[in-house]
Amino acid sequence: MATRTAAQPAPAETATATPSVGAVREQAENWQAFPDPAGHFGRFGGRFVPEALMAALDELTEAYDQARADEGFVAELDRLLATYAGRPTPLTDAHRLTEQVGGARILLKREDLAHTGSHKINNVLGQCLLARRMGKTRVIAETGAGQHGVATATASALLGLDCVVYMGEEDTRRQALNVARMRLLGAEVVPVASGSRTLKDAINEAMRDWVATVEHTHYCIGSVMGPHPFPMMVRDFQRIIGVEARAQVLERTGRLPDAVVACVGGGSNAMGIFHPFIPDTAVALIGCEAGGDGVATGRHAAAIAGGSAGVLHGMRTFLLQDEFGQTQVSHSISAGLDYPGIGPEHALLHETGRASYRVVDDAAAMAALALVARTEGILVAIESAHAFAGAFDVARELGPDATVLVNCSGRGDKDVDTAARWFGLLDDAGGAAAGAAAGADPRG
Amino acid sequence: MQSRLDERFTAAREEGRSLLVGYLPAGYPTVGGGIAAMRAMVAAGVDVVEVGLPYSDPTLDGPVIQDAADAALRGGVTTTDVLRTVEAVAATGAPVLVMTYWNPIDRYGPARFAADLAAAGGAGAITPDLPPEEAAPWLAASAEHGLDPVFLVAPSSSDARIRLVAGISRGFVYAASLMGVTGTRAAVGTQAADLVARVRTATELPVAVGLGVSTGAQAAEVAGFADGVIVGSALVKVLVDAQRSGAGDAAALDGIGRLAAELAAGVRTPVPASA
Numbered sequence: 001m002a003t004r005t006a007a008q009p010a011p012a013e014t015a016t017a018t019p020s021v022g023a024v025r026e027q028a029e030n031w032q033a034f035p036d037p038a039g040h041f042g043r044f045g046g047r048f049v050p051e052a053l054m055a056a057l058d059e060l061t062e063a064y065d066q067a068r069a070d071e072g073f074v075a076e077l078d079r080l081l082a083t084y085a086g087r088p089t090p091l092t093d094a095h096r097l098t099e100q101v102g103g104a105r106i107l108l109k110r111e112d113l114a115h116t117g118s119h120k121i122n123n124v125l126g127q128c129l130l131a132r133r134m135g136k137t138r139v140i141a142e143t144g145a146g147q148h149g150v151a152t153a154t155a156s157a158l159l160g161l162d163c164v165v166y167m168g169e170e171d172t173r174r175q176a177l178n179v180a181r182m183r184l185l186g187a188e189v190v191p192v193a194s195g196s197r198t199l200k201d202a203i204n205e206a207m208r209d210w211v212a213t214v215e216h217t218h219y220c221i222g223s224v225m226g227p228h229p230f231p232m233m234v235r236d237f238q239r240i241i242g243v244e245a246r247a248q249v250l251e252r253t254g255r256l257p258d259a260v261v262a263c264v265g266g267g268s269n270a271m272g273i274f275h276p277f278i279p280d281t282a283v284a285l286i287g288c289e290a291g292g293d294g295v296a297t298g299r300h301a302a303a304i305a306g307g308s309a310g311v312l313h314g315m316r317t318f319l320l321q322d323e324f325g326q327t328q329v330s331h332s333i334s335a336g337l338d339y340p341g342i343g344p345e346h347a348l349l350h351e352t353g354r355a356s357y358r359v360v361d362d363a364a365a366m367a368a369l370a371l372v373a374r375t376e377g378i379l380v381a382i383e384s385a386h387a388f389a390g391a392f393d394v395a396r397e398l399g400p401d402a403t404v405l406v407n408c409s410g411r412g413d414k415d416v417d418t419a420a421r422w423f424g425l426l427d428d429a430g431g432a433a434a435g436a437a438a439g440a441d442p443r444g
Numbered sequence: 445m446q447s448r449l450d451e452r453f454t455a456a457r458e459e460g461r462s463l464l465v466g467y468l469p470a471g472y473p474t475v476g477g478g479i480a481a482m483r484a485m486v487a488a489g490v491d492v493v494e495v496g497l498p499y500s501d502p503t504l505d506g507p508v509i510q511d512a513a514d515a516a517l518r519g520g521v522t523t524t525d526v527l528r529t530v531e532a533v534a535a536t537g538a539p540v541l542v543m544t545y546w547n548p549i550d551r552y553g554p555a556r557f558a559a560d561l562a563a564a565g566g567a568g569a570i571t572p573d574l575p576p577e578e579a580a581p582w583l584a585a586s587a588e589h590g591l592d593p594v595f596l597v598a599p600s601s602s603d604a605r606i607r608l609v610a611g612i613s614r615g616f617v618y619a620a621s622l623m624g625v626t627g628t629r630a631a632v633g634t635q636a637a638d639l640v641a642r643v644r645t646a647t648e649l650p651v652a653v654g655l656g657v658s659t660g661a662q663a664a665e666v667a668g669f670a671d672g673v674i675v676g677s678a679l680v681k682v683l684v685d686a687q688r689s690g691a692g693d694a695a696a697l698d699g700i701g702r703l704a705a706e707l708a709a710g711v712r713t714p715v716p717a718s719a
Contacts, residue, residue: 051572051600052601194514311547325499325551
């Protein structure tokens, strides 16, 4: 095992230079065998879409291949990431949290500090630049928690694109703040009342829009999911998280982390932080699926732990489905993880054993949210709280000599209402309940 | 060897008309009600029946078919009921195709589904979100059980993709008349005729046009340039409206019969393609 440096912060916490997207890709090319040219990650991925969209996906694949080889495009994206999105995001040593949890040293990759409050901006800036380069004037997006919708509305405002965001009606209620944010940014938000009225139905509606408008519209998918080239392209745009974090951890600790932990819905923040560590086989990659009320209850969103292989939203992957292939409704307190599928590359990482996936239920995630807030002064998104809850277990398993890197993928401002209800912090719910959060235990 | 679809298209050509293909989802409003509606449209002149397999995530369908599929699923319809529907409708003598998103077949098992569909008297299946690149298991299963696999082309399809799709299709090639989801449209666009002409340069197979056709006049117009006219949402809407207004099953079947008869008259009076 490599020598560890003392557990004190390196002097220049944020001095790590942003590696250019082009450099990121060069580094990856030696081992990046997936996907194949047809978009397969092993037996997963592919393109299960109507013929009407095939031409658009071919056009997008070609445009993306050209753009990523174009120095001008790469430089423009790097410039926006640095001067607009706030990259590189810092690496934070979570001293008090580490002490409270009582295990490995916990380091946080602070995507919550990126512009718009989550990692979603990384992908959206890339795709919206690409859309503009392709001559598209309109961008559509699906959103669950609203973070991808807000990011897309933001990039559209910045780049002068029309923006329409599809959002499940159920989610517009639990993420009302983000609906208002998107509208302030000039986007049209369309509540989707079909099906389960959540993220999967918002995706269905966005695909219906796209098939009719593909000539002038780009569908800016927000996660490492959907038909090829989306899982690859979104991963590439999110890789910056892992590239920065890997360099930052090396600089801070003198060695690689023992484990990297991230939450997984579709899985873009996880894929982004995992991908540069895939060749580092000593580094455990751990994804945390949303367990809702618990996998045993059937009310969860854990596609790997509780699902099976099938086809949904243009890709072959693991999904929640019944014996006849009907998609089952997912459940999670986190709107951003409330999705019955998972990106196809995660399916491959799971099947090959390169990454492992755990389940974190609603209660564990909310307890983690409270603990992180009180020990570190960071109010994380409920999505990210799933990663923290998983990381606490990992930290205890690995013990104090180890280092665990957690992707703090988003901030929790949007979740204050949900958290206040969960912990009973609202006056009209009884002022006496205000102690509930303070009493919330860091997972037993 | 000619399939049942081949025979029907040949016979219709000899009569100088197009085939009328009618779509309804299985299990709507009930399994029995769906079967009755499909039989009613065959009795009124529909030549080929598409039995829709209701699916939880119908990304290609507009509101009418979404609503019917959703209601059918809430009513508990399963793939087994779909096969039962195929069997009951095939007994009329009309060729019956299953129209389905891919995952229900994937889950059922392509080989098992093909065997059970053939045993139910089905003629084949239309699989709109199964691209040729992923179709090998389904093509093999279809061939083994004498089923016609039908694939779609769209106005955006390149000539190369049209050749690819036409090359693996059997029975006919399904030409989507426009870029969009299922649903009625005020007019059938010029894209449809252009697309059919492009498909004809790639294959001898009959070409049937779907999406947006809802009236006898539109059917006559499409019959002027296509071998088959496919009608879905307009028929489904008759059932949905009857359910909503509480008109009763008999009235719904009457409505289906009237629209099917209008469409059947349309395909028998093709409007010669202009320009």
